[in-house]
Amino acid sequence: MSSVGAHVDGRWHVYVTKTLFIITKNIRAPEAEKDVTFLGISRDSGVAREGSDTYEGFQQKLKQLNGSAGKPRPQACAAVLGCLTAHQESFLLLAAEATLAADADGQRIFEVARCEALPFGSATDPSGEAASAVAGVTQLLGKGFYFSSDLDLTRRLQLRLANPGSSSPPGEDLMQAADDRYAWNRQLVEPLTVQPGVSGRWFMPIIQGFVQIREFHGQTGAGRGAPLLMLLIARRSRMRAGTRYNARGLDDEGETGNWVETEQLVKIRRSAATAGASPGWISLVQVRGSAPVFWEQSSAMQGISVTRGPQLGHLALEKHHRWIEAEYGGVFYVSLLSKSPAKRETEGILSEALSGQLQMIGGLQWKHLDFHASVTGDEHSFDIQLDKLAQRLSDYANSVGYLDATQEAPEAEQQPPQRQQQGVIRTSCLDCLDRTNLLQQQLAWRWLAGYLGAR
Numbered sequence: 001m002s003s004v005g006a007h008v009d010g011r012w013h014v015y016v017t018k019t020l021f022i023i024t025k026n027i028r029a030p031e032a033e034k035d036v037t038f039l040g041i042s043r044d045s046g047v048a049r050e051g052s053d054t055y056e057g058f059q060q061k062l063k064q065l066n067g068s069a070g071k072p073r074p075q076a077c078a079a080v081l082g083c084l085t086a087h088q089e090s091f092l093l094l095a096a097e098a099t100l101a102a103d104a105d106g107q108r109i110f111e112v113a114r115c116e117a118l119p120f121g122s123a124t125d126p127s128g129e130a131a132s133a134v135a136g137v138t139q140l141l142g143k144g145f146y147f148s149s150d151l152d153l154t155r156r157l158q159l160r161l162a163n164p165g166s167s168s169p170p171g172e173d174l175m176q177a178a179d180d181r182y183a184w185n186r187q188l189v190e191p192l193t194v195q196p197g198v199s200g201r202w203f204m205p206i207i208q209g210f211v212q213i214r215e216f217h218g219q220t221g222a223g224r225g226a227p228l229l230m231l232l233i234a235r236r237s238r239m240r241a242g243t244r245y246n247a248r249g250l251d252d253e254g255e256t257g258n259w260v261e262t263e264q265l266v267k268i269r270r271s272a273a274t275a276g277a278s279p280g281w282i283s284l285v286q287v288r289g290s291a292p293v294f295w296e297q298s299s300a301m302q303g304i305s306v307t308r309g310p311q312l313g314h315l316a317l318e319k320h321h322r323w324i325e326a327e328y329g330g331v332f333y334v335s336l337l338s339k340s341p342a343k344r345e346t347e348g349i350l351s352e353a354l355s356g357q358l359q360m361i362g363g364l365q366w367k368h369l370d371f372h373a374s375v376t377g378d379e380h381s382f383d384i385q386l387d388k389l390a391q392r393l394s395d396y397a398n399s400v401g402y403l404d405a406t407q408e409a410p411e412a413e414q415q416p417p418q419r420q421q422q423g424v425i426r427t428s429c430l431d432c433l434d435r436t437n438l439l440q441q442q443l444a445w446r447w448l449a450g451y452l453g454a455r
Helices: 055-069 128-141 157-162 186-193 310-328 341-358 382-391 394-400 434-453
Strands: 012-016 020-025 036-042 048-053 075-077 079-086 089-104 107-119 145-147 207-216 228-236 260-268 281-288 331-335 365-368 424-428
Touching: 012 079, 020 055, 036 055, 048 055, 075 089, 075 107, 079 107, 079 128, 079 186, 089 128, 089 145, 089 207, 089 228, 107 128, 157 281, 260 434, 281 310, 281 434, 310 331, 310 341, 310 424, 331 341, 341 365, 382 434, 394 424, 394 434, 424 434
Parallel strands: 281 424, 331 365, 331 424
Antiparallel strands: 012 020, 012 075, 020 036, 036 048, 079 089, 089 107, 107 145, 145 207, 207 228, 228 260, 260 281
């Protein structure tokens, strides 16, 4: 088993000839006797075609295609991400290097570490404008983007268990199965996958967000506890994505800026102290998103402008609310905005607008919790105050529950979950960062402590 943070070997090979990009899996010695499947992409027209040949036949074709230059050397990469176009110049985008972010009992998740862009056409050097634009994209992709060939990383565990047929088996067409909301390279692969006979199996869906895994070994002696494997996956939506001051609030499609689904997964390991523990995961999902109002703020030094009132914003909020209900089963809105007089022109204005907007939908559940007024930050009382704040949401949190996919025995792994999460808490502050992080962390801690304490 590779250690977290280790660089991984290239799973794919890309051959660059004078006229083609040829993508195939990294062929190792024991596999040399098998037929080689490949995807060929014309560097001139972008036309793509899948094919197969014997190993020897494939090697011979490579020599023929490259003419006097001889057989091209393969370029190893961790994943092929799609086709990028900048200033009317196209590039094949590769995750050239990746590091292991998590290994959850053989299901591995990788973080993109370095990207490369191979130019289409006969020119080897792109124009200055295109090169600059592509450099910006590859730099962006070098941190905070993740992929996996072992599981559909774009869907939370509850969805994967509820619809096992919607997620391809490991090594199959994960791109086709991926959730559009969280597959950030969906549009990059479409120029190729829309062509007849070209599947998405050559490409790996990537999410933007955060992944971390930790294993905790219980104490020994009288204070011994359960050994735990904890996996955190945060998925940021690609809808209404953008930088801090350019993608806030609602849009007409019902999307909000900085939408993130956070999934805390926990597995209790079997040990002498937990002989009765059942294999499988439990999980709690929370979401965050910009305050669902039409609003703007040009900089931190400026006031907030609400650009549409409740009547004009009602339809967009209705779309947003109905989507959350359809996706998660129910929703409780939490606002952590400050009502301090010092923030009257910023968070005060937004808080009033949000209150008016949410009241437009009958039966909608929501609560305003002024974080700064409730949690002072004093080091001696911070944890107690934060827990009291989270406790005010305990009735709803307990009513929607969590996913319990533990099983009585390993051979019963495919049985339906013992329980499912029936709703979600949607938290927002000004930018859905620090205050939202703290409340979500405390809600997850209360859930896990309660689960373990009951057992």
